[in-house]
Amino acid sequence: ETGVTQSPTHLIKTRGQQVTLRCSSQSGHNTVSWYQQALGQGPQFIFQYYREEENGRGNFPPRFSGLQFPNYSSELNVNALELDDSALYLCASSLPDMGGYTFGSGTRLTVV
Amino acid sequence: DAKTTQPNSMESNEEEPVHLPCNHSTISGTDYIHWYRQLPSQGPEYVIHGLTSNVNNRMASLAIAEDRKSSTLILHRATLRDAAVYYCILSPPVGYSTLTFGKGTMLLVSP
Numbered sequence: 001e002t003g004v005t006q007s008p009t010h011l012i013k014t015r016g017q018q019v020t021l022r023c024s025s026q027s028g029h030n031t032v033s034w035y036q037q038a039l040g041q042g043p044q045f046i047f048q049y050y051r052e053e054e055n056g057r058g059n060f061p062p063r064f065s066g067l068q069f070p071n072y073s074s075e076l077n078v079n080a081l082e083l084d085d086s087a088l089y090l091c092a093s094s095l096p097d098m099g100g101y102t103f104g105s106g107t108r109l110t111v112v
Numbered sequence: 113d114a115k116t117t118q119p120n121s122m123e124s125n126e127e128e129p130v131h132l133p134c135n136h137s138t139i140s141g142t143d144y145i146h147w148y149r150q151l152p153s154q155g156p157e158y159v160i161h162g163l164t165s166n167v168n169n170r171m172a173s174l175a176i177a178e179d180r181k182s183s184t185l186i187l188h189r190a191t192l193r194d195a196a197v198y199y200c201i202l203s204p205p206v207g208y209s210t211l212t213f214g215k216g217t218m219l220l221v222s223p
Contacts, residue, residue: 004155033210042199042213043156056210090155092211100146100158101211 004104023091134200143202
């Protein structure tokens with residue numbers, strides 16, 4: 001098992017720009033979720049993909065979008081960045097009925 | 113989503129047992145009780161989960177009240193590496209729903 005890998009680990013962007021964050025799921029995991037974690041808070045669910053289809057979405061605007069690829073890797077895209085988008089973005093993968101989700105270490109995004 | 117209530121923080125000494133409580137009085141019959149922990153500068157890590165019966169694994173034990181309105185995560189011998197934020201989460205089985213994190217309990221472990 002290689003675990004969940006996220007890239008990049010840190011990123012600085014300017015307000016109004018667009019960003020793409022990447023996640024490589026644990027081998028064989030067909031479900032991937034993305035979370036946003038602001039400083040001092042618990043992670044907040046953004047959306048989930050199962051076999052390349054979005055099957056759940058949290059309370060985030062449409063400028064947050066995603067993709068899951070046939071190899072189950074995933075992307076999170078954020079358009080028109082705002083200062084409040086500064087956070088740790090976490091990717092988690094799983095198989096249905098597994099014990100739990102496996103999280104990556106996250107991408108720290110800073111919007112200036 | 114059913115809500116959980118946890119203490120903001122707890123302290124323990126190294127090599128002592130730790131009992132982390134979680135109240136979930138509005139739990140539904142299909143909700144599993146999940147525990148995750150998050151070490152500094154890392155993503156959350158799955159610890160344990162259960163439905164009705166007590167559960168044990170290599171990391172911890174989960175004791176679930178008979179009425180399922182509360183549960184306790186038990187670390188049998190705390191180490192400095194167990195210092196983390198512990199989250200108690202109610203959710204259907206993995207893959208069919210998502211995790212709703214609260215603020216969790218920050219566990220401090222002293223040598």
